[in-house]
Amino acid sequence: MSDHLGSGASPHQPTPYPEVNALVHELLIALHAILGAQVQGVYLVGSLALGDFRPQNSDLDLIMVTVGTLSDEAVTLLRDLHRRFDQGGSPWATHVDAVYIPHEVLREPSPPADHYPILEWPGLLALGPLESGWAIQRYILREYGIVVSGPNSRSLLDPVHPDDLRQGSATIVERWRDQAHHDPEWLAWLSEPDNHTFVVLTLCRVLYTLETGAVASKPAAARWAQQKVPSRWRKLIGRAATSQLTTGDVLDDEVTDTLSFLEYTYEHYRQWQMPSTNRPT
Missing domain, CATH: 3.30.460 (Beta Polymerase; domain 2)
Incomplete structure (x- = not known):
């Protein structure tokens, strides 16, 4: 890279x-x-x-x-x-x-x-x-x-298995999803500009790892995600990648988009967990 x-x-x-x-x-x-x-x-x-x-x-x-x-x-x-x-x-x-x-x-x-x-x-x-x-x-x-x-x-160490990376990267998605459903304080935390940017770019990195079995920098993962994810989240990712989310208030629509992006990432993780014969094509 x-x-x-x-x-x-x-x-x-x-x-x-x-x-x-x-x-x-x-x-x-x-x-x-x-x-x-x-x-x-x-x-x-x-x-x-x-x-x-x-x-x-x-x-x-x-x-x-x-x-x-x-x-x-x-x-x-x-x-x-x-x-x-x-x-x-x-x-x-x-x-x-x-x-x-x-x-x-x-x-x-x-x-x-x-x-x-x-x-x-x-x-x-x-x-x-x-x-x-x-x-x-x-x-x-x-x-x-x-x-x-x-x-x-x-x-110092042998190569890390790609599935170990996938499992490790997705742990934070499980935790954030649980907090999004049960912890109002986490939602308030998400509405802070720096935290919002961090979450969006981290989700890009998780998706990159789930897809490739490797780890990318946040800018590289954001560029990759903009080419891979459905169009509804590309503007959100682009703003995060250029740090535009760190200035001014985070709008309610942006929080909603980020929560749906979190669900999208979680579903990709769940699909990876399925036996390969049961995964959607």
Whole structure:
């Protein structure tokens, strides 16, 4: 895919953003001071790797691959480290999401249901379960991960099965659909311009993954969806892709269109779940 940075970027300047590079290298030095040889590799994933990074509002998503499980003492020191970074001068310091994962767990398509050190901005580093879409993170790491330190990301794990990606990507659709039917607060959340754009573009990415068994950046998935979905949603997708939904109020008709687009995506997921002999042609 042409708009991702790829794992071939220079580890010395892993991104086109000097302030991001300075932050991740400062973080790397601090990690080695705490973990030493337990640091096997540090990788940028998320929007930076996939090519839809927006300096004004994107987070920095990091996967820290470790040798073995970290001790309680190490987790405490890392929590303090990230707290200090939050109070530092970098504009990116408070926008870091990270997971510390042992290499042997990373290699597992179905990792054990344990708790791992996870930082989700704006919270503190804490032990928690891996996200339901972990297969997607594994795929992005392997195929597009940007090396800050360590071996090429493709050497860390085997290819991710397309059906694992389909299942992982659709989990959020099931949750959103349930919230749309039962949670008025979620509908109010959806009416916020930034959230509305996020939902529309995420649904495009889910449809792309269900169809292709791969993962695309949000702009690439939106371009693909505009050619594939029925015409009633193309204007909605086009506005989201150009960030027009993030300015001004979200109209009731736009919310209605997005909810119907959510149902359309959910039905595609249900069709994928059917045995192939029962799927509509």
